[in-house]
Amino acid sequence: MIKVGIVGGTGYTGVELLRLLAQHPEAQVVAITSRKEAGMPVADMYPSLRGRVDLAFVTPDEARLTECDVVFFATPHGVAMSQARELLAAGVKLIDLAADFRLKDVSEFERWYGMPHACPDILAEAVYGLPELNREAIRRARVIGNPGCYPTSVQLGFAPLLRTPGLVDAAHLIANCASGVSGAGRKAEVHTLLAEASDNFKAYGVKGHRHGPEINQQLRQIAGVPAGSPEVNCLFVPHLIPAIRGIHSTLYARLTPQGQAADLQGLFEEFYRNEPFVDVMPPGSAPETRSVRASNFVRIAVHKPMPDLAMVLVVEDNLTKGASGQAVQCMNLMFGLEETVGLLQVPVLP
Amino acid sequence: MIKVGIVGGTGYTGVELLRLLAQHPEAQVVAITSRKEAGMPVADMYPSLRGRVDLAFVTPDEARLTECDVVFFATPHGVAMSQARELLAAGVKLIDLAADFRLKDVSEFERWYGMPHACPDILAEAVYGLPELNREAIRRARVIGNPGCYPTSVQLGFAPLLRTPGLVDAAHLIANCASGVSGAGRKAEVHTLLAEASDNFKAYGVKGHRHGPEINQQLRQIAGVPAGSPEVNCLFVPHLIPAIRGIHSTLYARLTPQGQAADLQGLFEEFYRNEPFVDVMPPGSAPETRSVRASNFVRIAVHKPMPDLAMVLVVEDNLTKGASGQAVQCMNLMFGLEETVGLLQVPVLP
Amino acid sequence: MIKVGIVGGTGYTGVELLRLLAQHPEAQVVAITSRKEAGMPVADMYPSLRGRVDLAFVTPDEARLTECDVVFFATPHGVAMSQARELLAAGVKLIDLAADFRLKDVSEFERWYGMPHACPDILAEAVYGLPELNREAIRRARVIGNPGCYPTSVQLGFAPLLRTPGLVDAAHLIANCASGVSGAGRKAEVHTLLAEASDNFKAYGVKGHRHGPEINQQLRQIAGVPAGSPEVNCLFVPHLIPAIRGIHSTLYARLTPQGQAADLQGLFEEFYRNEPFVDVMPPGSAPETRSVRASNFVRIAVHKPMPDLAMVLVVEDNLTKGASGQAVQCMNLMFGLEETVGLLQVPVLP
Amino acid sequence: MIKVGIVGGTGYTGVELLRLLAQHPEAQVVAITSRKEAGMPVADMYPSLRGRVDLAFVTPDEARLTECDVVFFATPHGVAMSQARELLAAGVKLIDLAADFRLKDVSEFERWYGMPHACPDILAEAVYGLPELNREAIRRARVIGNPGCYPTSVQLGFAPLLRTPGLVDAAHLIANCASGVSGAGRKAEVHTLLAEASDNFKAYGVKGHRHGPEINQQLRQIAGVPAGSPEVNCLFVPHLIPAIRGIHSTLYARLTPQGQAADLQGLFEEFYRNEPFVDVMPPGSAPETRSVRASNFVRIAVHKPMPDLAMVLVVEDNLTKGASGQAVQCMNLMFGLEETVGLLQVPVLP
CATH class of the missing domain: 3.40.50.720 (NAD(P)-binding Rossmann-like Domain)
Incomplete structure (x- = not known):
């Protein structure tokens, strides 16, 4: 124990x-x-x-x-x-x-x-605690920096496109994200009061959000380019959903000719074939945040809405896979347990 | 001007x-x-x-x-x-x-x-600023104590039953009320955060709420009994609705034999016949808070669900008729204007 | 299996x-x-x-x-x-x-x-499947009528007051209840659309709701009076909460002199001492629906807001303890399993 | 009259x-x-x-x-x-x-x-009824095709960038939009039930949405290119907000060298200088949907989050400026009235 x-x-x-x-x-x-x-x-x-x-x-x-x-x-x-x-x-x-x-x-x-x-x-x-991309290092780690909620979803959504070199214009990625209000924490603040945040929608952090540098650090690592390299650059735009839990990321990447020719669905399915917590949905899907509510699962759908544009939709629960669930997943790895122990709660829907 | x-x-x-x-x-x-x-x-x-x-x-x-x-x-x-x-x-x-x-x-x-x-x-x-019950005094007032949001709805709901003596057991009234979160004001507090108050429902103030003594003071005045008299006594139980605006009061009063014989619907319609902001709904109605959203209107339905029990349903917008709209209504009276000037906005639905 | x-x-x-x-x-x-x-x-x-x-x-x-x-x-x-x-x-x-x-x-x-x-x-x-009140019969049953969502909360809230004869005026009970929208089921209907039911609150079923006769049948059985006896009679008034899950019942009963002298807190704690799913909260509590979200637990607080009035606050998740969780609890009993097997999920908060 | x-x-x-x-x-x-x-x-x-x-x-x-x-x-x-x-x-x-x-x-x-x-x-x-872009034709029209809710916000957001030729890569525009549920109308459908759409977020229409061709028809007209020309092409991705009213559009356009040199804030302010219903917000702003709730106003903020990328944030009320308010605005023009008559309601906040 x-x-x-x-x-x-x-x-x-x-x-x-x-x-x-x-x-x-x-x-x-x-x-x-x-x-x-x-x-x-x-x-x-x-x-x-x-x-x-x-x-x-x-x-x-x-x-x-x-x-x-x-x-x-x-x-x-x-x-x-x-x-x-x-x-x-x-x-x-x-x-x-x-x-x-x-x-x-x-x-x-x-x-x-x-x-x-x-x-x-x-x-x-310290080891960055995203098991899907960093599993072996986590097993051996003494110190884990558990990923931010938004960066988890953005990395998992872009990773298959960036690991294979040459598929996308990595210097102009866009991560249009939205999070439930619990992401702001249990702090007494006016802007997250129900009377302020309910029946409302807005972008925020438009002058720069802390998760931006984290996203770019990690996407560069995934792509194998040096830290700080402009070859990989992602604009991160968070929005506030009038909901308690849930992150939804809508990711855009311009495809190169090589990317246009690629089988994106197959690429994603292969990339996450053995991942217990990442679900690549069938072609044409639009995952809902509630489909992972209160669970450690991530669901991803990849689309090609224009011949030269990839769009990836990712959902996670910001408090579970986006925070505490991921931390427990890391703990399981660090102590040699089955990675999924204690984390297979079925999402709560409705 | x-x-x-x-x-x-x-x-x-x-x-x-x-x-x-x-x-x-x-x-x-x-x-x-x-x-x-x-x-x-x-x-x-x-x-x-x-x-x-x-x-x-x-x-x-x-x-x-x-x-x-x-x-x-x-x-x-x-x-x-x-x-x-x-x-x-x-x-x-x-x-x-x-x-x-x-x-x-x-x-x-x-x-x-x-x-x-x-x-x-x-x-x-000072004059208690509830025009439907206090109009003439308001016209002449220099100082208005604008009613609390809950007390406005409770008074308007019970008034027709209390003005006629002998209809109800006035010593055991129950006001089961519910309010949107804006009633708590624009204060940085944890319990009214969206992540706390949304998808949730609870009673609060169960050890006593400030609107209780206000309600009882006014109900006694309406009934014409002395201040503090136990002849009129109302239990006030507020609840928190996961919504921005709106107060809903479900009022209960045991009917005396005289009350059981009375035409309650007719009583209410007569009582509010000339009131521009009070709408007595048809028999069998259940008013919704959204039917008065962002307006100065109050809607009331009276029921007799048991032979010896009256139930009154009242809705208002807590920020308009329950606060600022009522204050403007008082101002209109104090300055000799038509009472409805500037207050006839149609409720916003949906 | x-x-x-x-x-x-x-x-x-x-x-x-x-x-x-x-x-x-x-x-x-x-x-x-x-x-x-x-x-x-x-x-x-x-x-x-x-x-x-x-x-x-x-x-x-x-x-x-x-x-x-x-x-x-x-x-x-x-x-x-x-x-x-x-x-x-x-x-x-x-x-x-x-x-x-x-x-x-x-x-x-x-x-x-x-x-x-x-x-x-x-x-x-058929056996009425409320284990807290009917456990032995459920163990032996071939057919279970699983209780309605509202009746579950109303029965559990009134039971301690009714089992002991003479504590309350049982002929004039009031159950002022509120439910999240999932209680209406997954049916395409206008009145439960988000654009209709959100940011809103109303009573419904004011002309009579199917759970009324169920509540009265069961309260009479709990009190040990004959079916249909007017000695026990409860007015049931449901309201619609703009939330997905959760039932909150605010119950009122006039206390007899014997009831006024009773230790209600002690009565409730004793009544539910060994119940794994019923939590009698400390004096002065106001349970929130989210405190049982997606779980099989019920939380109850008993109050005496006037010397001759008992008020009981009850929360449950309408889909779990109010429906499917209770059904699984019955199944466990019918098949000789530990009653709590598969039902100890921690409520999801926030 | x-x-x-x-x-x-x-x-x-x-x-x-x-x-x-x-x-x-x-x-x-x-x-x-x-x-x-x-x-x-x-x-x-x-x-x-x-x-x-x-x-x-x-x-x-x-x-x-x-x-x-x-x-x-x-x-x-x-x-x-x-x-x-x-x-x-x-x-x-x-x-x-x-x-x-x-x-x-x-x-x-x-x-x-x-x-x-x-x-x-x-x-x-027939005349396309977007007064800000089509005012004179509307005055003379007998038949108005009132714009779709999403297209109104997308056009108003992109128009200043497209009217001046050469500022953006118009062939790869992205309109990442989100709407409250009332946009789906008052139809009995499962997916817009409160129990389905609340505490949730998702993209929809990912295989193509009817507002896509409308957006592209109009953006081409604004840019002065022929109908169907691939020179102007916008990807439109709608999402569903768990709210009643409100549309939020997050628009992305890659800037040409000429666009990178332009004063975007000044461009937008000049473009909408005399518009009574379009509010260009100060630099750095993030408009909220509630800031236009139940009103005919549109608020726009323009950003340059990367040197070669413009981002425009637009909010409107989908039922007012996105539908009925705009229709009344057109009526005013068609009958020679002041354009704002009957449309200056102050937004309802909170």
């Missing part, structure tokens, strides 16, 4: 971790921290967990995290990196659901997250 | 006042205050007003409110009473959309709102 | 059964019928089941239901009773999620459902 | 026309037809109109439409063209909110709408 600690369990990725781990046969949450709510039973904040999670929030000191096998950070950016060294020294593995270990370029991190990086050496060692 | 000032225009009752007054032919907003947002054009906060409202927020000092004909307070509780004396002295009329002038019993006010009352003498003079 | 057949799997109770049974370790769905969609893979209609349910819809003839151990009817009213005799003769157990086996009085059934009853003898034998 | 007839007033464009015309000082609806609902008061179907619209639906024969000044067709495709000749012969002007007079190429119409065109000669005369 894996002994799990969770730092910062009061947000949505925290409660989603608890939902998943409460049903995981090989892992047990032994401590969950919140400075602010220390002493409060977790189920008082989240009555959905009554009878299933008996823990109370504790202070970091009380948590004795160094005795855990793995610690998840479901915290604001900057927390995981401040505690990483001590945990690693104690032999604890670490999965950060925030951004501390996603951007490999320290200056990019500092520019987008507005803080110095506390441990560039650990960042250098 | 009535010169209007608005104190505290950044919340939902403020923007609803602006929406209505921008279309009012006899009134002009000349100043709108916000300490925090002073200098910001109103339309920067509310792009819905772009091209229609050219004002910027000003500080209270800049606003020169004493030169207005009437000032609306769309502020937190406690602000209007602190400025009332000065405005009245300058001959300015005052309409408070918060609770400073609703509860006639100072100790009740202080108990429920947690602050001493700054001007009990002005409170004594 | 229990061999399960499902008749009529294209509606919401059907897909919810499939979601639950796909995760059930002791049951296997071997056939699912739909005359209209015969030949279509189930996962083509419900992509949420892709990779998890490999069945295609078959005609009733192809289904060979007589070889099943149990057959669930997720059909319109009237279907189960037409096939019951044949299945029982073949030794197959039968759980009807529609109303064919709920109302014990045939004339009541015929009045409310507008059709003659096809097998009054089987109706007489 | 303009005498107005409405054919087919039971759908959403019909009730929106009634909402607008009930508040129009120069027009009066004298007849509204529905074969199916003949005899029913309009306000029985739409209680939002109680007290404001006293008409009942009549049969086409009873309607005496030839005595009207103008007839709006808020009908399924194919109805307007069947009645156009008779009305024109009687001197009645005609505004079709369906597609009968949008596509100038008869074979395109027949291909996309699956029916022969009943009056190609009238189609040839």
Whole structure:
């Protein structure tokens, strides 16, 4: 039984971790921290967990995290990196659901997250936790930078087109994405109030969004071009859906003559043939976010709406495959378990 | 042209006042205050007003409110009473959309709102601004306590049953109410986030809600019993609808033998025969909140589902008839205008 | 492994059964019928089941239901009773999620459902499938009338008050209920379109709803009074929540002097002490529908808002505990399994 | 006073026309037809109109439409063209909110709408009713093909970029659009049920949508290239927002070197300088659909997120500027009224 600690369990990725781990046969949450709510039973904040999670929030000191096998950070950016060294020294593995270990370029991190990086050496060692593209490295990792919600869907959608060189004009990719409001977290803010965000739709982050550099870093790696290379460049435009969960990405790539001749459907099916969580849908499909609601699945449909244009539609649950489910998937790999253990919940529809 | 000032225009009752007054032919907003947002054009906060409202927020000092004909307070509780004396002295009329002038019993006010009352003498003079029940007093008033959103619907629903003595067991009334989330205001709070309040339903305020004493004060006045009399007592239970606007009240009253013999439909139709904003629906109706969306109308249906039980269904828009529309209706009366001026917008459906 | 057949799997109770049974370790769905969609893979209609349910819809003839151990009817009213005799003769157990086996009085059934009853003898034998109140009979049953969604919540909320004689005025109970739209089923109808039902709230069925007689039949049985006795009478008033799932019941009962003296909290906690799916919340609680979303749990809070009035708040998921989860719970009992097998999914929040 | 007839007033464009015309000082609806609902008061179907619209639906024969000044067709495709000749012969002007007079190429119409065109000669005369691009022709028109909801936003967003030749690669335009569910009309269909469409997001029409050819016909006309010319080609991808009203279009165009050098913000502001209903927002803006809710306004923001890429964000209310409001705007022009009469409702926010 894996002994799990969770730092910062009061947000949505925290409660989603608890939902998943409460049903995981090989892992047990032994401590969950919140400075602010220390002493409060977790189920008082989240009555959905009554009878299933008996823990109370504790202070970091009380948590004795160094005795855990793995610690998840479901915290604001900057927390995981401040505690990483001590945990690693104690032999604890670490999965950060925030951004501390996603951007490999320290200056990019500092520019987008507005803080110095506390441990560039650990960042250098950290593994980007997207199993479909990085499985072997995750198995051996001590530190995981769990991918952002949007980047997960964009990478999985573009990967088959970029891995084979020469299919698309990779310098002009467009990722037109939309997310449910839970992606903004459980923070008291005006713009995500129901009275503001319901019956509404808008783009946001139009002057630049933190997931943009993460997407481009990873797409370049997938394509095998150097970091920062303009050969691969993706415009990322997020929108806000008046819904709780779900990310939908509509991806566009201009096809080269070689790409125009390719069998895109076959390419995608082959690429994801053995992936337990990626479902390539039949030709002509339009996946719905609800078809993966509260599950770790991703569904993808590839289209060629113009002879020289590929369009890829991707759906995921931003809190599961886009955050906590993916983190558990990484944990399974890091501890030698079957990758799907505890993650095969059937999506909730309707 | 009535010169209007608005104190505290950044919340939902403020923007609803602006929406209505921008279309009012006899009134002009000349100043709108916000300490925090002073200098910001109103339309920067509310792009819905772009091209229609050219004002910027000003500080209270800049606003020169004493030169207005009437000032609306769309502020937190406690602000209007602190400025009332000065405005009245300058001959300015005052309409408070918060609770400073609703509860006639100072100790009740202080108990429920947690602050001493700054001007009990002005409170004594203030008129409760529900035109259907208080029209003549409103015409002559200098200070209006604009009714709470829930109390408006509960009073209009119970009034015909209580005005005729002896119809119901008035000591055991039940008001089972539900409101859209905008009733909570434009405040950064977790429990009204879309991710919390959407796809959800709950009762709240189950240990006592501020609108309870207001409802009981007014129902007693309608019934003609002394303040505080246990002869009239209403249990008020609010619930939260995952919607932006709308209040729905389901009211229950046990009928006396006299009440059982009465023609309730005729009673309601007669009671509201000449009311421009109250629509008594045909027998068997179930009004929907959307049938009054963004309008000043109230729709009411009365039922007798058991021989000795009356059930009244009432819908209103909490921001219009439940707040800003009612305030404008009062203003019209106070300035000798046709009561409906600027308030006949057709509800927005769908 | 229990061999399960499902008749009529294209509606919401059907897909919810499939979601639950796909995760059930002791049951296997071997056939699912739909005359209209015969030949279509189930996962083509419900992509949420892709990779998890490999069945295609078959005609009733192809289904060979007589070889099943149990057959669930997720059909319109009237279907189960037409096939019951044949299945029982073949030794197959039968759980009807529609109303064919709920109302014990045939004339009541015929009045409310507008059709003659096809097998009054089987109706007489059928067991009302609410395990918390009827567990032993369910274990021995061959035919289950699975309770309606609203009646489940109303019964569980009133039962502790009615089982002890003399606590309440049982002749004047009020059940003010609200349901998400999935309760209306997956039928093409105008009034449940998103553009009609969203951002809206209304009562419906105000002239009488089919769940009214079911509620009263069962409350009388709980109270131990004869069928049809006016000693127990409950007004049932349903409302429509602009949400997908969830039922919230706000129940009112006038307390007798004996009831006023009782410890209601203790009464409820004692009554449900050993129930795995019923959670009596701490005093002062207001349960939210999302706290049981996509789960088989019910949460209940009991209040005494006036000295002589009890108020009970109950939440359930209408498709799980209100329909398919309850049906699986019955199946577990009928086949001697642990009652909670396959039903301990943690609610999905947010 | 303009005498107005409405054919087919039971759908959403019909009730929106009634909402607008009930508040129009120069027009009066004298007849509204529905074969199916003949005899029913309009306000029985739409209680939002109680007290404001006293008409009942009549049969086409009873309607005496030839005595009207103008007839709006808020009908399924194919109805307007069947009645156009008779009305024109009687001197009645005609505004079709369906597609009968949008596509100038008869074979395109027949291909996309699956029916022969009943009056190609009238189609040839018909004017496309987008006042911002076609104002003078509309003033003189007898027959208006009122634009589709999506095409209105796409045209207004791309027009400034296409009118000046050489700014963009017009052969590879992308219109990534999203609409509230009311765009699907008030039809009993499963996929637009609240339980299907709420808390969900998806693309649809991915194999081709009827608004695609309309968009391309019009963009070619705007750009001044021949009908069908591949020089201008736009991929149109619609998505479904879980909201009632609102269209949001995210438009992409690759900039030529000339376009890269242009001042796009200035270009848009100049293009729409005198337009009463088009609001070009400040640089860096992201318009929200709710900022135009229930109004005839369009808000546009233009961005250059990459040096060689223009992105235009456009919002409109699909039922107002996207349908009935635009139709009334056309009527105003056709009858020599001020274009904005009856159309200056302030958007409803929140």
